[in-house]
Each structure stands twice: as structure tokens, then as C-alpha cells.
Amino acid sequence: MTSAVAAGETAIELTGIGKRFPGVIANHDIDITIQAGTIHALVGENGAGKSTLMKILYGVQKPDDGTIKVNGAEVSFATPSDAIAHGLGMVFQHFMLADNLTVLENVVLGAESLHGIGDDARAEITRISEVYGFGLDPDELVESLGVGERQRVEILKVLFRGARIIILDEPTAVLVPHEVDALFENLRRLRDQGHTLIFISHKLDEVLAIADHITVIRRGTTVASVLPSETTSRGLAELMVGSELPSPSTEESTVTETVLLAVRDLEVTDEDGRQELAEISFDIHAGEIVGIAGVEGNGQTELVEAIIGMRHLSRGTVTMSGTDITHWTTRQRRESGIGYIPEDRHRHGLLLDSPLWENRILGHQSRPPSVVGPWLNLRGARADAERIIAEYDVRTPGVGTNARALSGGNQQKFIVGREMSGDPKILVASHPTRGVDVGAQAQIWSHIKAARKDGLAVLLISADLDELIGLSDSIRVLLRGRLVGRFDPQSVTPQELGSAMTGAGDDR
Amino acid sequence: MLAFIAGGFVLLSAVRVISGADEITSSGTLAVTLTATMPIALAGLGGLWAERAGVVNIGLEGMMIMGTLGAGYVTYHHGVLAGVLGAIAFGMIGGALHALATVIFGVDHIVSGVAINIIAAGIAGFLAEAWFTDLPGGGPTQSPSLADPGKINLSFLSEPASNLEDKHWFLVSDLASVVEMFTKNLSVLTLLGLALIVGSFFLLWRTRFGLRLRSCGEAPEAAESVGINVYRYKFTAVMISGGLAGLGGAYLALVSTSGFQVGQTQGRGYIGLAAMIFGNWRPTGMFMGSGLFGYTQALPFRDGTHSVHALLLVVAGLLVAVAVIQWLKGSRRNAIISVVLGAVFLTWYLTTDIVPADFTKMAPYVTTMLVLAFAAQRLRMPAADGRIYRKGSSG
Numbered sequence A: 001m002t003s004a005v006a007a008g009e010t011a012i013e014l015t016g017i018g019k020r021f022p023g024v025i026a027n028h029d030i031d032i033t034i035q036a037g038t039i040h041a042l043v044g045e046n047g048a049g050k051s052t053l054m055k056i057l058y059g060v061q062k063p064d065d066g067t068i069k070v071n072g073a074e075v076s077f078a079t080p081s082d083a084i085a086h087g088l089g090m091v092f093q094h095f096m097l098a099d100n101l102t103v104l105e106n107v108v109l110g111a112e113s114l115h116g117i118g119d120d121a122r123a124e125i126t127r128i129s130e131v132y133g134f135g136l137d138p139d140e141l142v143e144s145l146g147v148g149e150r151q152r153v154e155i156l157k158v159l160f161r162g163a164r165i166i167i168l169d170e171p172t173a174v175l176v177p178h179e180v181d182a183l184f185e186n187l188r189r190l191r192d193q194g195h196t197l198i199f200i201s202h203k204l205d206e207v208l209a210i211a212d213h214i215t216v217i218r219r220g221t222t223v224a225s226v227l228p229s230e231t232t233s234r235g236l237a238e239l240m241v242g243s244e245l246p247s248p249s250t251e252e253s254t255v256t257e258t259v260l261l262a263v264r265d266l267e268v269t270d271e272d273g274r275q276e277l278a279e280i281s282f283d284i285h286a287g288e289i290v291g292i293a294g295v296e297g298n299g300q301t302e303l304v305e306a307i308i309g310m311r312h313l314s315r316g317t318v319t320m321s322g323t324d325i326t327h328w329t330t331r332q333r334r335e336s337g338i339g340y341i342p343e344d345r346h347r348h349g350l351l352l353d354s355p356l357w358e359n360r361i362l363g364h365q366s367r368p369p370s371v372v373g374p375w376l377n378l379r380g381a382r383a384d385a386e387r388i389i390a391e392y393d394v395r396t397p398g399v400g401t402n403a404r405a406l407s408g409g410n411q412q413k414f415i416v417g418r419e420m421s422g423d424p425k426i427l428v429a430s431h432p433t434r435g436v437d438v439g440a441q442a443q444i445w446s447h448i449k450a451a452r453k454d455g456l457a458v459l460l461i462s463a464d465l466d467e468l469i470g471l472s473d474s475i476r477v478l479l480r481g482r483l484v485g486r487f488d489p490q491s492v493t494p495q496e497l498g499s500a501m502t503g504a505g506d507d508r
Numbered sequence B: 001m002l003a004f005i006a007g008g009f010v011l012l013s014a015v016r017v018i019s020g021a022d023e024i025t026s027s028g029t030l031a032v033t034l035t036a037t038m039p040i041a042l043a044g045l046g047g048l049w050a051e052r053a054g055v056v057n058i059g060l061e062g063m064m065i066m067g068t069l070g071a072g073y074v075t076y077h078h079g080v081l082a083g084v085l086g087a088i089a090f091g092m093i094g095g096a097l098h099a100l101a102t103v104i105f106g107v108d109h110i111v112s113g114v115a116i117n118i119i120a121a122g123i124a125g126f127l128a129e130a131w132f133t134d135l136p137g138g139g140p141t142q143s144p145s146l147a148d149p150g151k152i153n154l155s156f157l158s159e160p161a162s163n164l165e166d167k168h169w170f171l172v173s174d175l176a177s178v179v180e181m182f183t184k185n186l187s188v189l190t191l192l193g194l195a196l197i198v199g200s201f202f203l204l205w206r207t208r209f210g211l212r213l214r215s216c217g218e219a220p221e222a223a224e225s226v227g228i229n230v231y232r233y234k235f236t237a238v239m240i241s242g243g244l245a246g247l248g249g250a251y252l253a254l255v256s257t258s259g260f261q262v263g264q265t266q267g268r269g270y271i272g273l274a275a276m277i278f279g280n281w282r283p284t285g286m287f288m289g290s291g292l293f294g295y296t297q298a299l300p301f302r303d304g305t306h307s308v309h310a311l312l313l314v315v316a317g318l319l320v321a322v323a324v325i326q327w328l329k330g331s332r333r334n335a336i337i338s339v340v341l342g343a344v345f346l347t348w349y350l351t352t353d354i355v356p357a358d359f360t361k362m363a364p365y366v367t368t369m370l371v372l373a374f375a376a377q378r379l380r381m382p383a384a385d386g387r388i389y390r391k392g393s394s395g
């Protein structure tokens, strides 16, 4: 499979890399050799140390031990600019974008010498965006973009630069299958042109589809190196966790007659008066999970924010158990039992520089166990944060650790645990298992299923079609701000969903 | 933006004709306004540079004080050109201190800025006494009188304009006043200041340097992740910020008055910061804000009791305009509040002939507050403004 261009040459050689943080050994004795002109995947549990290793390679962090060789020469990067000078580029797991700058400004930043900062760059961005079907407007503010679009901007950034060695840390977490396919096609093309790619994902099928080589990292060190032809996703998962995976159980429907959340004729417009959502109506019953399928950017962000009270409705109503809550504040909604897993954990879910126990209080600042009377109950918050850490298997030294020091997947698990606390009646979940490893994903699913049995109503938004089909009791498709289709997860196939999501077969 | 300025100008002109308070747009008033505006605008521009790179610079006041001192000392000994450069250099020393503290050592921006203000005031008092006491015409709190940086007169334009102004025609005479403001006794430093404001806009928004600098104020982690040396840009920005504040100080010592005096800045550094916020961290808006402050400072000195009385009518007019805009935007409650307030000002105007002299000194600030409150723009400061950034927090 390896292309002839640079076959046999070593692009990157990591030997004995080690990195310690207070209370955590993030990396130790890592040895990886990556051939030029190949796609090399890294897999491992949440907190295994993948992102840390990549940040070391990209010059963001310094290793405590070990050596790095790029194209045969030993290097020591003090800052990313050194890495960039050696031809490296990286898509970070958590977006590195400036909200208040436009897509264009974010893309050209640091690479202005390639196409300037004006019309040339705009043309180039539009070109790449078209080739990849990103549909990005170079002059839009990044602030107004949802996670999917932000992810595409990040990928565009690295493509724009044309780095020789490209690190992609979970670039597909919020992309739907056909977007992933388009990306992969282009990654393969880059590889065939001699670029070297490092790819990280928790979606093992993707890894098997794209990678030429796979390295497995467990608890900070490399434990196996396999070829995709020699393994299966189940085999990979077992290498990652070091034991067998539980098999998913099938369940009976628990949908009841009680409508918990009713949305009627909801409409949202943006500042310029353009419709972002229109004619949205649906019910969610107690014990029901309604899945929303769709390519990110078709109104998911707006829908969720409208229900949670973060966005103004220009029309329509939202009712909860028969009470009209259209004009309620977000706090009132949360207090009355709506849990919310935001799409972007860094923008909305966490205070990154606060300890976990403080993050436990976030959004529950008026409810036990975080309060007693008018006071915050610090002990209660700590104890409950401990509970979440245990129940959701959040890998961290303790509740006093800052949220920033957790790996992406562990941050996500903590948020899910928090939002499931206090027995919510309704859960609005955007990409609840984004960046979470297969084991933890199964665990989160079983938590959600258990709560559903007790009458939880869930609005589930996900780019992962297996998750949508596996969890939902009914699936709606959101396309260009409207609900265009309704599917029964018992009978629908991912292909059918996929074509409904792009509007193939109707008006496109 | 242009529509707002034009609208405001037409309103002023109309009020002048209705009220007969000719001073509110006279060339004299406008000239004083411009002189009052420039130091504020230079401080504001300094603030803008620093905050666009993510450093809050409340030390502008202190850097401005350093500028007045530098202008005083260097001008006396080496002439006016050196004096202006000296003022910039003195301001930059303050900027360098602030940059060192906030960027390199991670000191809280407010703490460092306030410290600089206190230190600068102390140093200026001390050095003024040491440097100026024994000079002819100097004293422990002031320098000898200093040379002027030079003025530009285009009398072929200013004289006809002056004639037109005296006709007191609606709009035409007011525009003539504006022409006169820019063509008669226009200080070279004013011209320099205006050029710097325009130049800053181009540098910050149209060049790669500017994009990088602004990215450090918006998302330093992202900037670092694409290979930008965040510390260097922040440091540069704060140095430039100090230099601009220093230049503002030079303006005070050389143009507004003709010599250094202790305490001469009178909080203009802070006002500059307010003008920058009013202007939404953008040069044009910042300059408009400064102009507003400058105008309301100038007006009480120009037939104050009548002029400020006429200002009541202007405020009433503005409030009605705000009401219309709010109504069109669909926010009825705000519209009604504006109309009611407008009616109050109108009644006040109609039932009195002058405002009390004491009030004239306060009115500017009242007006400014009202304008600030009702401008109701969506202010958006740089996202990482005031945040301490540590190298290596990318990713």
C-alpha cells in the first residue's frame, strides 16, 4: 500500500519518549517509527497519552525523556514554530481557533507568506473548501460556526499549509460518514503525493479503513504495532484496554405515553434575519430517545440552544410536561430538570482552569448536593465529583485536578456524568460520546439506557450513525434547518440515513 | 458609521439655527475641541494597540505623564523635534515596564498598570523638581515655556471658510467651520496624530503583522499553535502603546499648553481608555469617542451657559433618533423610554434660557454618559484581553 515516493524512508522516529505531569505519567518509553508516505494511526483509551505525545512531537510540550528524529535528523522543538519549520502541521483535538476572527483570518494566520491575507488566500480557501465539500464561507466569523464547521476549518487550516507531515488528532469526531469518506479520499491522495500522516481516532472502523500501520498505546506506552489487515476493530479494542469488551445488550422499548418535551413550530433566525430553523415540531415522551441525524451546520447548534434557552426563538413554543417554558431562562430550565451535554466541551461545558469539583457545581449551582441553604456545599460537591469519577471511569488524579489537565475523552465523561446527576427529566445531548473511547462509549450508552428505563426523555444529536441507530427510539433528519425525514431505527440502514442527510433523492 | 457622523452633524447644525447658540459649531469651538480630542485619542490609540494584543493597559495615564515629562525636559535642551521623540521614548519606557511585568512575568495587568501610574506620577514630581527648579522660567512643578512644534495655515482655504461661517447659514456655515478647523493653526502634532490613527487601522487590519498581533489578543493558544511568537507580539504592542501615550503627553505639554506641568494629564489616560471601549476597540470608533469627550470638554468654555443649554436640545434630538431606531428594531420598551427622556430634555430646553454656570462643567459628562448608555452598541472586546498567557499552553 505504501507509495513508492518515499517508501522505506523514516519520517519520524520517537525513541523512549517520557512525559510526566503532577500525579500522572502521561507517556513513558514510547517507541514509534513512522515511514514517510504512509498513514499511521494511533489508538488507545482515553487518557492513554496520544494527544500528549502529539503535542510533544509538535513542539507544544517538551518531553522529559527520549529523542525525536524527523527525516533522520534528531530535533528538539522549543515551540510549534520550530516544528512547522521542519514541515509539520497539526489539527488539535480541541480547536485552536479565534472566535472573533473570520475563517479566512484563522486559516491564513501564521501562513501568510503562502497566499497573502487577501483575495489570493480567499480564492485558495474557497478552492479547498469546494474540493472537500466543506461549504465554508471565508468571511464568516468563526464565532458563528458550530462544531462540525469548526472541525472543517481546522482541517482546512492544515491543508492550506501543505505540511509534509500532518498530525490529525481526532479530526473526525463530529463528521458524518460521507464527510469522513471525502476526507479520507483526500488523505490518501496526500499520502500518495508523499505526505506522511498521523491519524488519531476512537472510531476503530475508520482507523482500519485509512491506516497503513497502527500503533496501540496503553497507559502511556506503546504496547503493540499492528497492520490493519491483520486485525479487526474488536481485536484493536481489546489491545487498547487489555481485556475483552462487553458485548452490547439488546433492549425493549421503554417509550411511554407521557409527553415530556414538546416543540411546536419552532423558528430561529440569525442576526441578518436569515432562517436557521423553521417549522420544527416534535414530541419526546418519557422513556424515549429521539435522535437527530444530520450533517453538522444544518441547524443542530441552533436547535439545541433554542431548547436550552440560549437562543431567542422568533416563533414557536417549547413545552415541558405541559408547561410553556418558551420564555424561561436557561437556569430555570436546568433547575426544572433539563440536562445539557454541549457540543463543544471547551466552549460551553467546562471551566478549564478550575478544579473538577468546581466544575461539578457548574449548572447545578442552585441545587443539592452543591448547595446547602444559601451556601455552596463544597464538601458535597467534592463527594459528588468523586462519585462521577468512579461511576464514569474518569481517569484523573483527583477532584482537585484542573479540568484542563484531563484528556479530552475524560473531560467528556465528566460532563456526561455531571449532566446525568440529579436525575434530569430531559437530557439534551449533543455528541455525548465525542472523543470517548469504545469502552467508555458503551458505558455511557448503558447509563443513558438505564436512565431511559426510569423515564428519561433524551434529545440525541450525533454524527455517529451507529450511536443514533443503536440508542434512538425514533430518528429525525435535520437538513437546512428543517426536519425532513423520520426513520425507525429498527429498520433503517446507515446508507438510507446518510442519503437523507444530504438531501440526495430530493431537491439537491 | 459615516451616516451617524453626518446625522449628528446635521442635528447640531439644526439646533444651532433654532437656538441661535452659534458657538456650538463655531470654528473656535471646533478648534478647541480638536486640541482637547487629540491627547485623548492618542492615549486611546495606545490602549487599542495593547488591548488588541491582549494586554489591558490601564498604565496609559502613567505613560502619558512620562511623555509630558520627556517632552518638557528634552524639548528645553534639544529642541522640539527631539522633544517629541523624547516623549515617545519616555512613554515607551513605561510601556516596556508594563510589558515586562505582564507578558514576561505574568503579573496581573491591572496591578502592573496601576503601579506604573503611581510610580510615574512620583517620578515626574521628583524629576521635575530636580530638573526644572533652577531653570529660568521654570519651577519645581513646571518647566520653562517651550517651543511650539509648528502650525499649518492654509489661509487660501481658511479665509473664505471664515467668511462663510459668519453668514450663519444652515449646514453650509457649519461645514465651513470644519474646513477652518483643519486649515487654520492646525498643529503639526495633530496631523501626526491623525495620520497615526489612520495608519494604525491599516497596520492592524490590513497587514500580516496586524493579523498576528490581533490573534494574540483573541486566541493566544491558537496563535502559538501556528507558530507565532506570542510574547514578541505582545511586547511590541505594549511598547507601541506606551510610545503613543507618550506622544499624547507631548501633545499636552507642547500644543495644549506651552510647557510641562505636574499633574497636567488630569486622567486623560483613563478617558482615552473609555473612548477606546466606546469605540469598540476600533480606531474610528475610538476617535469618535475621543471627539465626543473633547467636544463636551470644550463647550463650557465657549459661551457655556448658552451653548450647553443648546446641547439640551441636541440630546433631546438624539434621544428621539434612538427611539426611532429602537422602534424599528422592534424593541418597544427601549423606544418608549427614549422618547420619554427626550421629552424631559425638550421641556427643560423650552422652559429655560440658560443652564446654571455650575452645571455647564457637569453637563459634558452627563451628555457623554447618556450617549454611552444609549449608543447600545454590541461591544466586543478581544477575547483574551487581560488574560495572562503562559507560553506552552497551546493544545
Ligand SMILES: Nc1ncnc2c1ncn2[C@@H]1O[C@H](COP(=O)(O)OP(=O)(O)OP(=O)(O)O)[C@@H](O)[C@H]1O
Binding pocket: A021, A022, A024, A025, A026, A044, A045, A046, A047, A048, A049, A050, A051, A052, A053, A093, A395, A396, A404, A405, A406, A407, A408, A409, A410, A435, A437
Ligand atoms: N497539561 C496537563 N497537566 C496535567 N496532566 C495532563 C496534562 N495534559 C494531559 N495530562 C494527563 O496526561 C494523560 C494523557 O492525556 P492525553 O490527553 O494525552 O490522552 P489521550 O490519549 O489524548 O486521551 P483522549 O483519547 O481522551 O483524548 C491524562 O491522564 C491526562 O490527565
Ligand SMILES: [Mg+2]
Binding pocket: A050, A051, A052, A093, A169, A407, A408, A409
Ligand atoms: Mg487526546
